[in-house]
Every structure is written in structure tokens, then in C-alpha cells.
Amino acid sequence: DATRGTPNDCQPCPCPAGATCAVVFKTKEVVCTNCPAGTTGKRCELCDDGFFGDPLGQGGPVRACRACKCSDNIDPNAVGNCNRETGECLKCIYNTDGFFCDRCKEGYYGNALATNPSDKCKSCSCSPLGTVDHQTACSQVTGQCPCLPNVAERDCSACQPGFFNLQSGNGCERCNCNPIGSTN
Amino acid sequence: PRPDVHPLPPGTHLLFAQSGRIEHVPLDGHDMKKSDAKALLHLPEKVVIGVAYDCVEKMVYWTEITSPSISKASIQGGEPTAVIQSDLNSPEGIAVDHLGRTLFWTDSMKDCIEVASLDGTKRRVIVDTDLVNPRAIITDPPNGNLYWTDWNRDAPKIETSYMDGSNRRVLVTDNLGLPNGLTFDSQSSLLCWADAGTHKLECMHPSHGDRRQVMEGIQYPFGITSFGKNIYYTDWRRDAVVTVDRYAGRESDEFQPQKRTKLYGIATALAQCPSGQNYCAVN
Numbered sequence: 082d083a084t085r086g087t088p089n090d091c092q093p094c095p096c097p098a099g100a101t102c103a104v105v106f107k108t109k110e111v112v113c114t115n116c117p118a119g120t121t122g123k124r125c126e127l128c129d130d131g132f133f134g135d136p137l138g139q140g141g142p143v144r145a146c147r148a149c150k151c152s153d154n155i156d157p158n159a160v161g162n163c164n165r166e167t168g169e170c171l172k173c174i175y176n177t178d179g180f181f182c183d184r185c186k187e188g189y190y191g192n193a194l195a196t197n198p199s200d201k202c203k204s205c206s207c208s209p210l211g212t213v214d215h216q217t218a219c220s221q222v223t224g225q226c227p228c229l230p231n232v233a234e235r236d237c238s239a240c241q242p243g244f245f246n247l248q249s250g251n252g253c254e255r256c257n258c259n260p261i262g263s264t265n
Numbered sequence: 266p267r268p269d270v271h272p273l274p275p276g277t278h279l280l281f282a283q284s285g286r287i288e289h290v291p292l293d294g295h296d297m298k299k300s301d302a303k304a305l306l307h308l309p310e311k312v313v314i315g316v317a318y319d320c321v322e323k324m325v326y327w328t329e330i331t332s333p334s335i336s337k338a339s340i341q342g343g344e345p346t347a348v349i350q351s352d353l354n355s356p357e358g359i360a361v362d363h364l365g366r367t368l369f370w371t372d373s374m375k376d377c378i379e380v381a382s383l384d385g386t387k388r389r390v391i392v393d394t395d396l397v398n399p400r401a402i403i404t405d406p407p408n409g410n411l412y413w414t415d416w417n418r419d420a421p422k423i424e425t426s427y428m429d430g431s432n433r434r435v436l437v438t439d440n441l442g443l444p445n446g447l448t449f450d451s452q453s454s455l456l457c458w459a460d461a462g463t464h465k466l467e468c469m470h471p472s473h474g475d476r477r478q479v480m481e482g483i484q485y486p487f488g489i490t491s492f493g494k495n496i497y498y499t500d501w502r503r504d505a506v507v508t509v510d511r512y513a514g515r516e517s518d519e520f521q522p523q524k525r526t527k528l529y530g531i532a533t534a535l536a537q538c539p540s541g542q543n544y545c546a547v548n
Binding site for chain 1: 284309312314357373398416418524525529
């Protein structure tokens with residue numbers, strides 16, 4: 082307030098060098114208006130969209146704003162790809178998931194960090210008849226679905242040798258063939 | 266007197282979002298009065314994406330993704346007020362039907378299009394199938410049409426429907442890349458879009474389908490709006506608002522705000538509402 086006539090009427094902006102500031106009329110709050118490149122917020126304490134960090138070190142050491150780190154599993158045309166403070170990835174693509182889009186999302190398996198998108202995460206496609214409780218999730222690394230008793234294959238789609246009746250939905254039953262009359 | 270809400274003088278303006286603020290540039294005829302550009306609203310903790318304008322109540326509406334919400338404020342000065350705060354994930358494009366007094370928006374994580382009254386009540390999902398990355402949305406109130414883009418990299422498209430989501434049709438799928446921006450000029454009935462994948466500005470008459478290119482070689486358009494002979498788009502590479510004369514098919518001006526950071530949605534704040542009555546009133 083420059084009209085009071087005291088030496089403290091005008092105070093320096095509580096903003097990083099180069100920024101300007103203004104006082105919000107109603108709340109008397111001081112807001113920085115031209116934060117340095119890549120930063121924003123009332124005190125230039127936040128990173129621009131698509132970046133994360135802690136440019137003023139409010140929650141610990143200063144972390145300059147860096148581009149979202151999401152294992153090449155985000156799309157640059159999207160907005161809000163990561164949390165501006167923590168860097169948590171919010172818009173993973175190619176069926177990936179996790180803080181850094183670094184693992185496959187539920188129902189998919191493979192290597193989220195593979196270079197080629199088609200090599201990344203494949204659908205579990207568990208066979209509903211052979212899978213425990215008709216689950217759709219599998220091991221994110223091997224892709225093995227949780228099979229019912231005596232059911233085989235990654236996707237639980239077949240009976241183990243010597244077993245039959247996958248259709249029952251309760252696992253496969255022993256064939257009980259007479260060893261004398263059977264071929265193997 | 267408030268530094269965070271500057272009332273706008275009469276006339277037509279461009280309103281556009283830059284992270285943490287909504288800026289405005291007055292138009293003099295069709296030219297940007299760049300020296301008079303300034304922030305309309307400071308929203309320092311927000312990332313504003315979509316901007317729309319209601320010419321009846323002279324309100325700006327915007328979507329925001331950090332604490333996902335839709336808010337409004339009078340361009341004549343006044344507090345920003347939340348309109349919708351619940352059940353939003355990544356609201357992006359926003360459009361106002363000034364005749365029907367409704368608000369439409371896209372949500373790129375819920376993959377849907379929703380509508381509500383301008384006060385946030387009577388909310389309803391009108392499209393929730395076959396959407397991957399819905400972004401821009403615009404209204405044609407006199408004819409009761411809605412238009413939107415989906416920049417799905419595997420199958421980008423521009424679609425239309427009535428304002429209740431019925432009579433949905435795909436308008437464009439061929440030779441699209443990342444159709445980020447969409448605008449409808451009611452005088453010429455031209456639907457125009459800005460594509461960050463093909464780097465083109467194109468237009469078509471939605472009813473006849475005669476598609477034509479306005480300009481190619483543009484850099485990275487995000488938002489687009491039209492006013493008379495001009496198209497104005499925001500560009501992520503240039504951090505600028507670019508003016509294109511759509512009849513001459515060339516760029517005629519550029520405004521680069523002092524702060525160098527991405528610009529998002531853009532809207533034309535008309536001095537007066539365009540003439541035309543509600544399509545419902547005709548029947």
C-alpha cells in the first residue's frame with residue numbers, strides 16, 4: 082500500500098528473481114504473476130503441466146522442474162500426464178500402470194519397458210473355464226493365469242495330459258483309462 | 266482494483282488459457298490489440314485446459330485438471346465460482362449452448378461427454394461409447410448440433426450428434442492425425458479444425474461434407490476459435506496465439522504472451538450474442 086506514507090509501504094515481491102507480483106484485493110494475499118520459465122503457482126512453487134519437481138524446495142531439497150518420467154509410456158499430446166509435485170504418472174498408455182508407468186496394468190503381462198509398443202503389455206486372456214473364479218488377471222511377468230486343478234497352459238485353456246472335462250468349470254478330471262486297452 | 270480479476274471493456278475479445286491464468290486480447294475489427302492484452306483471471310495453482318464463453322450472462326467457463334473441476338467467472342469482474350467439482354477425471358474441451366443454457370464437456374479419462382445446466386444441475390452423460398481421447402467440443406445452438414474431436418492415435422475422428430447425444434454420426438476419419446481443436450462459424454456454417462498431427466487447418470460444411478484445406482505447415486495447434494474472416498489458434502511450439510485469414514489461407518499475425526509456457530483452449534467472447542433462436546423453439 083503506497084498511500085500510507087511509511088517506509089514499509091512497498092515491499093519486495095516474495096517471488097523468484099524476474100517475477101512480478103500483485104496483491105489480491107479481497108484477501109490481501111500476494112501472488113506472483115510472471116514466474117520463471119517452467120514454474121507457476123502463487124509463489125512460483127509449482128511446475129508447469131507436463132513437468133514435476135519442487136522448485137522452491139518447500140518439501141525438502143530443491144528439485145528443479147523436469148519433464149514427466151513415465152518410461153516412454155505417456156502420450157505427449159495428452160494433458161496432465163504426471164502429478165506436478167510427486168511426478169506420479171497419471172496417464173499411462175500401452176496398457177501400462179504404476180508410478181512411472183513401469184509395469185503392466187492388471188489383466189496384462191509382459192515388459193512395460195520394452196522399446197516397441199507391441200512388445201510391451203499383452204492381454205492375459207485367461208480362459209474363463211479353466212481359471213480360478215473366472216479371474217482375468219495373470220502374473221504380470223510370466224502371464225500365467227491362476228488355473229483350476231489339473232488345468233494347464235499359460236491361459237488355463239487345456240487339461241493336463243491324462244485329464245479331461247475342462248467344460249465342467251471345476252478343473253479337469255482324471256481320464257481313468259484302463260492301461261491295458263489304452264495307447265499311451 | 267482486484268489484480269486477479271480484470272473487468273473487460275466492451276467489444277469482442279479472445280480468451281485463452283495459459284497454465285495458471287486466463288488471458289484476454291481485445292479485438293479491433295478482426296485484429297488482435299496485442300498491446301492491450303492482459304490476464305483476466307489469475308488461477309495460480311490450476312492448469313486450465315478448456316475455455317468457453319456465455320454471451321448472455323457474459324461469463325467465462327473453464328475446465329481445470331489439477332483438482333478436476335469446472336468453474337465460471339464474469340468477465341466484468343467477479344469471483345471465480347465452481348460449477349462442477351465431483352466425478353471429473355480429466356475435463357478438457359468445454360462448450361456453452363447459450364440458447365439452451367447448458368454446458369457440455371469432454372473427459373479424456375472417463376472417455377465420455379457430459380452435459381449440465383449452466384449452474385451445474387441436471388448433469389447427464391450423453392456419450393460414453395467409442396471414445397478414446399475426446400478433446401475439443403463445440404455447439405451449434407440454432408441447429409441443435411454438437412461436434413467433437415477424438416485424437417485417438419489409432420483412429421482419430423470428428424463426430425457430431427444432437428445436443429442430447431442422439432443421432433450420433435462420424436463426420437471425418439480420413440487424413441486426420443491429432444485433431445486437437447475445433448470451431449464452428451455460424452455465419453458461414455463452416456466447421457474448422459486444427460490438427461497437430463497433419464499440421465493442417467481444414468474446414469468443411471457438416472451437412473454437405475465438402476472438405477477443404479485452409480492452411481498447411483502449422484506447428485502444434487491445441488485450441489482454435491473463429492471470428493469472421495479469421496481463425497485464431499493456440500500453438501504449443503510457439504507458445505503463441507496465431508491469426509489465420511481463412512480466405513487468404515495464410516497467417517496474418519501472432520501474439521506471444523510474456524510468459525513462455527503452453528497455451529491451451531481459446532474462445533471468442535462476442536460483444537453480443539449472435540442472432541438465432543433455439544432449435545426447440547422452432548418446432
